[in-house]
Amino acid sequence: xxxxxxQFKILNASRxxxxxxxxxxxxxxxxxxxxxxxxxxxxxxxxxxxAVFEPNAFVRIGADDSVxxxxxxxxxxxxxxxxxxxxxxxELDADWSQMRAEGAPADAARYNNLLWGPTQGTGGSSGIAxxxxxxxxAGATARAMLVAAAAERWKVAPEGISxxxxxxxxxxxxHKARFGELAEAAxxxxxxxxxxxxxxxxxxxxxxxxxxxxxxxxxxxxxxxxQDVKLPGMLTAVVAHPPRFGxxxxxxxxxxxxxxxxxTDVVAIPTGVAVLAKDFWSAKKGRDALVxxxxxxxxxxxxxxxxxxxxTELAKHQGATARKVGDTATAGAAKKLEATFHFPFLAHAPxxxxxxxVKLGKDSCxxxxxxxxxxxxQATLAAALGLKPEQVKxxxxxxxxxxxxxxxxxxxxxxxxxxVAKAIEGRAPVKLVWTREDDMRAxxxxxxxxxxxxxxxxxxxxxxxxxxxxxxxSILAGTAFESVLVKxxxxxTSVEGAANLPYAIPTIxxxxxxxxLGVPVQWWRSVxxxxxxxxxxxxxxxxxxxxxxxxVRFRLNLLADHPRHAAVLRLAxxxxxxxxxxxxxxxxxxxxxxxxxxxxxxxVVAQLAEVSVDKDDKFxxxxxxxxxxxxxxxxxxxxxxxxxxxxxxxLSAALYGEITLKDGAAEQSNFHDYPVLRIGDMPRIEVHxxxxxxxxxxxGEPGTPVIAPAVxxxxxxxxxxxxxDLPLKLA
Amino acid sequence: xxxxxVNDRAYQVDVDPDTPLLWVIRDTIELxxxxxxxGMALCGACTVHLNGAAVRSCVTPVxxxxxxxxxxxxxxxxxxxxxxxxxxxxxxxVQCGYCQSGQIMSATALLVxxxxxxxxxxxxxxxGNICRCATYVRIRAAIKQAANSLA
Numbered sequence: 001x002x003x004x005x006x007q008f009k010i011l012n013a014s015r016x017x018x019x020x021x022x023x024x025x026x027x028x029x030x031x032x033x034x035x036x037x038x039x040x041x042x043x044x045x046x047x048x049x050x051a052v053f054e055p056n057a058f059v060r061i062g063a064d065d066s067v068x069x070x071x072x073x074x075x076x077x078x079x080x081x082x083x084x085x086x087x088x089x090x091e092l093d094a095d096w097s098q099m100r101a102e103g104a105p106a107d108a109a110r111y112n113n114l115l116w117g118p119t120q121g122t123g124g125s126s127g128i129a130x131x132x133x134x135x136x137x138a139g140a141t142a143r144a145m146l147v148a149a150a151a152e153r154w155k156v157a158p159e160g161i162s163x164x165x166x167x168x169x170x171x172x173x174x175h176k177a178r179f180g181e182l183a184e185a186a187x188x189x190x191x192x193x194x195x196x197x198x199x200x201x202x203x204x205x206x207x208x209x210x211x212x213x214x215x216x217x218x219x220x221x222x223x224x225x226x227q228d229v230k231l232p233g234m235l236t237a238v239v240a241h242p243p244r245f246g247x248x249x250x251x252x253x254x255x256x257x258x259x260x261x262x263x264t265d266v267v268a269i270p271t272g273v274a275v276l277a278k279d280f281w282s283a284k285k286g287r288d289a290l291v292x293x294x295x296x297x298x299x300x301x302x303x304x305x306x307x308x309x310x311x312t313e314l315a316k317h318q319g320a321t322a323r324k325v326g327d328t329a330t331a332g333a334a335k336k337l338e339a340t341f342h343f344p345f346l347a348h349a350p351x352x353x354x355x356x357x358v359k360l361g362k363d364s365c366x367x368x369x370x371x372x373x374x375x376x377x378q379a380t381l382a383a384a385l386g387l388k389p390e391q392v393k394x395x396x397x398x399x400x401x402x403x404x405x406x407x408x409x410x411x412x413x414x415x416x417x418x419x420v421a422k423a424i425e426g427r428a429p430v431k432l433v434w435t436r437e438d439d440m441r442a443x444x445x446x447x448x449x450x451x452x453x454x455x456x457x458x459x460x461x462x463x464x465x466x467x468x469x470x471x472x473x474s475i476l477a478g479t480a481f482e483s484v485l486v487k488x489x490x491x492x493t494s495v496e497g498a499a500n501l502p503y504a505i506p507t508i509x510x511x512x513x514x515x516x517l518g519v520p521v522q523w524w525r526s527v528x529x530x531x532x533x534x535x536x537x538x539x540x541x542x543x544x545x546x547x548x549x550x551x552v553r554f555r556l557n558l559l560a561d562h563p564r565h566a567a568v569l570r571l572a573x574x575x576x577x578x579x580x581x582x583x584x585x586x587x588x589x590x591x592x593x594x595x596x597x598x599x600x601x602x603x604v605v606a607q608l609a610e611v612s613v614d615k616d617d618k619f620x621x622x623x624x625x626x627x628x629x630x631x632x633x634x635x636x637x638x639x640x641x642x643x644x645x646x647x648x649x650x651l652s653a654a655l656y657g658e659i660t661l662k663d664g665a666a667e668q669s670n671f672h673d674y675p676v677l678r679i680g681d682m683p684r685i686e687v688h689x690x691x692x693x694x695x696x697x698x699x700g701e702p703g704t705p706v707i708a709p710a711v712x713x714x715x716x717x718x719x720x721x722x723x724x725d726l727p728l729k730l731a
Numbered sequence: 732x733x734x735x736x737v738n739d740r741a742y743q744v745d746v747d748p749d750t751p752l753l754w755v756i757r758d759t760i761e762l763x764x765x766x767x768x769x770g771m772a773l774c775g776a777c778t779v780h781l782n783g784a785a786v787r788s789c790v791t792p793v794x795x796x797x798x799x800x801x802x803x804x805x806x807x808x809x810x811x812x813x814x815x816x817x818x819x820x821x822x823x824x825v826q827c828g829y830c831q832s833g834q835i836m837s838a839t840a841l842l843v844x845x846x847x848x849x850x851x852x853x854x855x856x857x858x859g860n861i862c863r864c865a866t867y868v869r870i871r872a873a874i875k876q877a878a879n880s881l882a
Contacts (some may be wrong), residue, residue, distance in 0.1 A: 077826030077864045117878040211823055218828030219819045221764020221804030225829060228763035236758075279758035280767075330752050351768050351776060351829040351863050399865045400766070436769045503757025637823060641869070645826055660758070671773040671861060682867035705806020 006440040027195070045674040058138040059088055061146075065166065065180035066101040067092065068134070070577070072111035073121040073211070074372045075214060076399040076406070077352075077645070079638035082212045083128050084135050086635050090205045091139030091197060095166035098179070101213045101727055103396035105704060106374035120374040123407050123523070125601035125698025127547060128634055132696050133197075140195035144184075149185035185304065200632070201691060209637045211243070214398070225280070225400050229357045229368045231429040235264060236277040237420045238283040238433060241290050242272060244299035244442055244664040246518045249292060266290065267423035274420045280433055300518030302665040304448070307517065308342070311450040311471040318467060319511040320489035326465075326507030333456025333465050337546055341535045342725040343590075344474075345659040347444035347674060352400025353439035358417040360385070360426030364394045367414065369581055370399025372407035376480065380411035381418050399577040401523040403649065408444060409479035412520075416726055436611070438671040446524035447473040449494075451535040455543050456507075463543060466505045466613045468498050468535070471513040489514065495534030497600060502565050503558035525649055529600040529705035537596040537709035542722060551595055551713065552578055567690055568604045568627045569597045575688050576625035577606030582671050585612045591622075594713025598706045602697035603630040607647065609710035610685070613718045617731035621651060621711055623682040626703065628687065631694035639699045640687040646703025647685055652677035654708035733793060737762065747859025748794035753777045754848035755793045756803060764832045770863070778833035779803050785840035787859075804832035809882060813841045815857030818877040826864035834860050838874050847878055 050345045060068040069088045075081040081101035089099050104111045105567040106118040114130040143163055150168045151158040154175045161170050169176045192375055197612040217223035242248070254266035262282030267274050273292050277283035280412070357368040371377065371394050378389040386391075405508055407449050408414075417432035434442065451471035456465030474491035476482050485492060488514055492499075495603075499510045524530060544551045552573045573579070575593060585591040597606040606627045613619040626643045633639055660667045668674040712723050715730060723730065735742045737760055740803065744759045754766050765788060769774030772787035779788045780802035781795075807816070815838050818824075825831050834857070841848060841856040848856065853874050862870070 075827075077828070079826070128818070211820075212825065214828065215820045215823055218831050219816045219835060221762075221832045223828050224763075225766075226768060227759075230761065230763075236739055279754065281754040282744075349863060351774070351827065351861065352766070353768070400828060401827040404861070433767075436771075436774075442865060519832040641823065641826060641866075644868050645864045647869060649863065652863075652865070670769055671769055672771065676861055676863060677865055677867075678861060679857045679867040680871060682865065682871075685868050 008301060008394060016057045026526045036498050038588060058135065059092070059142045061142065061179050061183045061186070063183055065098055065178050066100050067094050067098045067179065068102050072104040072113070072120065072131070074370060074396060074399055074402070075103070076122075076370060076402040078127070078642060079129045079212060079635065080122070081214050082638055083635050084131055085213060086205050086210050087132065087135035088139035089603045090142045090203060091136045093163040093165065093204070094179070096205070096210050098166050099213060105396070106371070106378050106392070108375045108393035109240060109326065111374070118375070119730050121370050121376065121407055123208070123404065123442040125603065125701045127698065127700070128696050129602065129698050132634070136197050137195060138226045140197055141192060144192045145186040145189040146179060146182050148189040149182045152177070153182070153185060153494050167678055169579070172310045179645070195361070195440070200577025203605045206632065206634050207636065210635060211637070218264070221423065222396060223398050225352055225398050226357060226368055226370050227352055227400070227433070229397070229431060231357065231359060234357070234429040234431055235278065235416070235424070236280045236283045236431045237274045237432055238280070238287045238435070239272045239274045239416060239420070239438070240287050241438060241442065242294045242299070242631060243441070244294070244296055244301065245520060246301035250295040251293045251359045253291040257286040258293065260286040260289055265424050266706075267420065269416065269419035269423055271416050271419065274423065276420070276424065276430065283433075284435065286326070299664055302517070303662050304344075304660045305662075307448060307661070308450070310365070314471045314513045314515070315450055315452045315469055319471070319513040321509070321511050322490045322495040323508060323510040325505075325572050334459040335457040335555055337538055339453050339542060341451040341531075343449040343451075343531045343534070344442055344449045344657065344726065345519065345661070346530070347440050347659050347668070347672065348405035348524055348655055349440060349676060350399070350401030350403060350405060353436050354405065354413045354436045354442070355433045356414055357413070357429060357431045359429035360421045363391055365418065368395045368397055369394065369414065370402060370406050372397040372399065372402055373409070374597065375412070376409060377414050378412045380434075381414060384415055384418055404523040404527070405444065408522060409481065412442070412444065412472045416697065436671070439538070439681040440669050440674055441666045443520035444522040445519065446530055447475065447521040449531045450492045451531065453535055453539045455539065461547055463505055463547070465507045466501070466509070468501075468510045469513070470494055470498060470510070470532075472515060473519070473529070474514045475521055475523055477514070493528045495532070496528035496538060497598060498528070502534060502562045502599065504561060505558065511534040515533035518664070525646070526600050526701040526704040529598060529701075530653070533596065533598040533600075533705035534709045534712070537706075538722070538724065541594070541709075541713045545702070545716070555597060558731045564629050564690075565597060568606045569595070571688050571690060572606035572608045572625055572627035573628065573685065578608065582610060587616045590718040592714040592716065594715070594717055596706050596708050600702045600705060603628060603699060603702040605643070605702045605706045607706040607710040608640065609707065609714045611711060611714040611718055613715065613730065615720070619718070619730055620681070623684045624686070624707065626685060626687045628691065628699065628702070629641065629690035629692055630693050631696040632695050633689050633692070636689055639689055642699040643687045644685050646701065647707045648677050648682055648706040650704040651681065651691055651711070654711055654726060655681060658727055672683045733797060735760075735793070735796060735801060736799070738803060741858050744793070746793060749792050752779070752791040752793050752801070752812055753788035756788060756801075757765050759828050762805050764772065767853070768835060771799045771801065772859075773861070774830070775833040775837060776830050778860065780836060780840060783840070783843065791830040799841050804835060807839065808839045809836070811842050811877075815839050815873070816875040818873040818880065822869050822873045822876065824866050824869040824873050826866055828859060830862045834862065834870055838870070838877070840880065841874065842878060846881065848874060
């Protein structure tokens with residue numbers, strides 16, 4: 001799905017209606033395909049006549065001086081509503097206080113992710129990476145048009161005009177104007193064919209720190225999440241789902257549910273039975289009173305132990321080859337190390353349990369959602385409702401976390417809301433609300449995996465062979481992306497981080513058994529790296545111990561061809577005091593230090609972790625030193641925040657994360673039996689960013705996979721006990 | 732009809748007495764800054780103040796709030812609360828933001844009782860508030876900053 005970045009044109013989407021409404025200059029940016037197509041222009045004109053809110057644009061400058069950036073990516077905490085405006089403000093020379101962020105509508109012709117071809121969506125830590133040129137172009141174009149308008153008004157040459165912190169000025173003539181004063185005139189200027197982007201040395205915002213645009217709204221309770229949407233006449237739906245994946249409704253008795261005050265409807269839908277009411281609590285009480293008999297004949301009924309047995313058997317045999325370097329196997333090696341790793345299913349468990357609002361019209365469907373996968377959701381909803389994709393309107397709200405879950409390749413919860421709305425024939429807008437228990441038990445987990453690793457050495461202890469076998473479900477199988485992204489039986493998301501191992505080892509073999517289970521699975525913050533970083537980096541630590549080598553120096557020797565990896569590792573080791581002895585713990589405590597290195601989504605991260613272990617083998621992570629190379633650091637404070645949060649999210653899984661299945665049903669339901677990281681578990685964290693002039697890469701995910709191996713390596717250093725299963729259990 | 736005092740305003744609500752205060756605040760009174768996260772007092776997203784004390788509104792029946800002063804994130808206006816919100820903004824604590832109303836309610840209640848909390852005090856007082864974005868490093872720092880600004 002890769003398309004070259006930088007192929008886009010900028011259009012002036014301003015209309016007289018906006019000018020009257022005070023919107024001033026509005027710029028649209030189109031990819032060549034969209035530019036050639038007649039539809040967007042018509043769409044723009046249609047919207048122009050009806051709304052102040054112009055969707056088909058990236059930059060809007062109001063008569064009130066505000067600069068609104070229409071953000072094509074979902075803000076789910078990762079800071080894209082700050083990062084994208086940072087890029088625009090830089091080239092526009094705006095003042096940061098002018099900057100606003102607003103969610104883009106679904107329109108892949110204009111708002112596609114430039115790394116995903118014709119698809120609009122947020123994921124793969126690609127927000128800044130795909131928008132870096134596009135958003136700067138948008139800002140630079142707006143700036144050029146403001147300057148042109150000023151030149152015309154003041155009758156001076158544009159070359160003598162400067163723009164600084166939102167003020168356009170001509171020093172020689174003594175002229176000065178704010179953006180708002182020029183916006184209307186700027187909207188009538190021709191769009192420049194080319195704009196020159198700044199040299200890095202002239203950056204005012206990139207690499208500095210611009211505060212988040214959403215801090216105020218999110219600290220005063222006014223930020224709008226899907227959970228907060230209330231439309232006139234809206235009903236809230238709570239759905240009874242079968243306890244087992246793949247089960248169906250056999251029969252249900254709605255009498256008791258309907259007797260609950262406030263309940264309006266009880267309807268069967270393909271995924272269960274929905275109870276609708278005027279508010280959540282009435283709907284929930286209705287569902288509690290509902291009696292459903294489930295048909296388990298087609299249901300998944302295995303337990304975690306059954307799956308483990310099956311995976312253990314498969315791991316004895318060669319799978320499909322994902323990577324092969326050299327042609328010898330460990331069989332011929334003089335010495336050999338072997339290890340097996342187990343990874344459980346994981347729930348995303350965002351703070352906002354999944355939900356969405358659907359309003360059906362005669363030929364329309366409007367959705368309010370923490371919208372992460374516009375193109376897929378539009379197509380899926382359109383197909384289910386007998387509409388055209390463009391008849392599905394998606395309003396992108398803040399998401400209360402996602403960690404991948406809201407980009408479901410089957411649009412699962414959106415489809416469920418649409419089924420409910422359809423079942424009541426569109427009589428009222430429907431807000432689907434999942435309880436925490438619904439969210440935890442709905443599947444679409446990070447798949448469970450088993451890894452088997454082997455290393456071969458010569459008689460004089462040279463590492464010569466590396467074998468890595470992975471067993472687990474494919475995330476992409478059965479999705480629209482399977483045909484494009486699964487090649488030769490290899491789902492790249494199953495082996496990423498393993499197949500691209502950066503270390504120079506004479507022979508490397510990575511193979512994969514893709515299993516088929518009736519458990520729905522999905523990407524989870526950092527996807528394949530959630531498991532491959534752990535097995536590769538703890539096994540490498542094992543190898544260092546076996547050889548009596550230093551974990552940092554040994555890795556550096558294997559990274560001659562990967563200078564960025566080496567630099568990141570060196571930085572973490574140096575700042576973390578790797579070469580100094582670790583400070584002693586409290587009396588009776590053992591302390592240890594571990595390090596791990598991993599690249600994901602083009603960003604390289606190293607983390608050094610320090611742990612303390614008490615006499616009962618209870619441990620805590622005291623301190624983490626994190627080094628990151630993500631190319632140009634667009635917003636360093638957001639990068640630090642994502643490393644801190646990514647470490648916390650990864651540590652949560654490392655310490656606690658585990659969904660187990662019994663006879664096909666998830667055994668966990670809420671935070672008492674699926675514990676997550678709390679403030680007392682959070683280590684002190686230092687983040688160090690490698691200075692770089694390379695194109696930026698993402699930071700939303702790459703902090704997550706590195707912490708579990710760093711902690712496991714630290715626990716080994718403290719106790720001599722090697723943990724190869726997640727979550728980490730020492731006692 | 733039940734009469735509630737929310738953010739110094741009287742509301743008449745027609746709900747069952749066992750309805751959790753959370754859903755009355757969100758669905759009936761329509762103040763949506765207070766969030767639903769777990770429904771079992773496990774995550775703290777629903778934290779409000781009842782006569783100044785932090786409580787989990789998802790397990791507090793509305794009948795238990797009658798005659799008491801209920802404060803939600805929208806009604807915070809004490810000097811302490813303003814200092815907490817200011818520190819949260821200065822340090823850019825938030826990420827997704829969904830849990831942050833509850834975090835701020837808990838942090839404000841802590842600072843009213845303890846003007847100079849140390850790390851252990853903070854961890855103890857905030858242990859009931861989950862943040863899946865793991866903004867905990869900055870929550871600790873912001874509480875200390877708010878405490879300093881109030882000293």
